[in-house]
Amino acid sequence: MSATKETTTQEPETPKVSIVVEFSGGLEMLFSDQRRHSLSIPATDKEGKAVTISYLIDYLCNRTMKDARKELFVLDDHVRPGILVLINDADWELEGEEAYELQNGDNILFVSTLHGG
Amino acid sequence: MPPALCAVCKTERALIKRPKNHQKLCKGCFIEIFEDEVHHTITSSQLFSRGERVAIGASGGKDSTVLASVLKTLNERHDYGVDLVLLSIDEGIKGYRDDSLETVKRNATQYDMELKIVGYDELYGWTMDQVVETIGKKGNCTYCGVFRRQALDRGAKMLGIKHVVTGHNADDVAETVLMNLLRGDLPRLSRSTSIVTGSDASEVKRSKPLKYAYEKEIVLYAHHKKLDYFTTECIYSPEAFRGSARSLVKNLERVRPSAILDVVRSGEDMARLVPGATPDACGCKGKAPPPPQSAADDENVGGCGSSNGRTVGGDMAAMEKQLRANEAAEAAGLETKVSVSRTEAQRPNSQKQQPEQQKTTGTRLPIITKQTLGNCEKCGYLTSQKLCQACMLLDGLNKNRPQITI
């Protein structure tokens, strides 16, 4: 019960979560034609809450996406209808959608169904 | 939350939530059920006959790639005894098809299927690049769509194949139903819900085995089976993305996922009320399969980027009217009217319209209960006009072909 060695020093470094975000089905065109992005993002938001998919979407729009056509990815603050989101290969509807809290090592895949067949 | 388990095998982790019934499935069970449902569509509509050669309209995109993969699997599993061939169209857009044709070539190897690539230049004497040179970038998707629609049939004919299957999915059908409903075009509504079109005598029969498959599940199937498909936006069609009927379908799905199949079924039910039409529902209600609908060339013509009709489909009616009125159509001027914006096309005062035409255009949406289909005077293609749409467009184009001075 005595050995609490670690928790003393590291205050200023904000903790991060490392995740992999992938885009396919044409969405990669909006993200520098790059399919796979390894990201290290803050583990908590401004209010100190664990970051969620919703936070990630904001983050992607503001930090990762160079393309100006944000509306092709996000519409009315939500992922554009017709874009599928898979969290570790599972439909995000099974994982709580935008409220899902990101974990270290997560793989988040955005697939557009809107491009040609 | 703890991972949900598959509702079928109850052992694996659920990865898929089905739009049509919210069932949670693992990868393996999902793939099996998806294939079983396509098999059900094929057998209940008696789409194939043993020994038949069937061309798969292949663009390298997700729908046709999934179609090729599933048909290969089912043909082997259930011994349909059909001979599957990949048929691809090269529109002649420099650079655009390179990657997708490479994809189709890989698919041909992966699925061990014969591949035939047919160019617009072979079929029409014009590549899309040449069309764009002549008429400009706006509106060329219409040309591309009209040419493509016939290209598969003509290509199949060249190969001596009488049956073409396309990757049209439930979302595509729902979109077409909504558009035809909005414009009150019952004959086309009837045709667009039909799983089989064409096939009278020498005509090429067309069918859509994925008619009841959600686009979402098609994408998930491709993802989980790691299929090799290609996506690109047609470079001439930045607005292909924003088809309003398409957005409507996707928004409906967001609110209530089953809405897509509900629209398809409603479309079938309404089509049944159209005089002279015998549309299908899933044939499993114990009835014999419906006779195929005639395929006029106005059915579900799409924009580019895929073998599927998409978004700009019903614009053809409006455009066709204008074409007839404007006859030679000042092909250069066309581009203002055949653009994706259908509100433009229907607005009485959209530019370049003759006064006498305003009458018809202003009071559009006539309810036509029957249409007489004949053959195009030039090429013999089935059409409700004297000339089929491709020949009409070609007429305009050929008049504008840059003169070669000798």
Ligand SMILES: [Zn+2]
């Ligand atoms: Zn299972």
Ligand SMILES: [Zn+2]
């Ligand atoms: Zn013709």
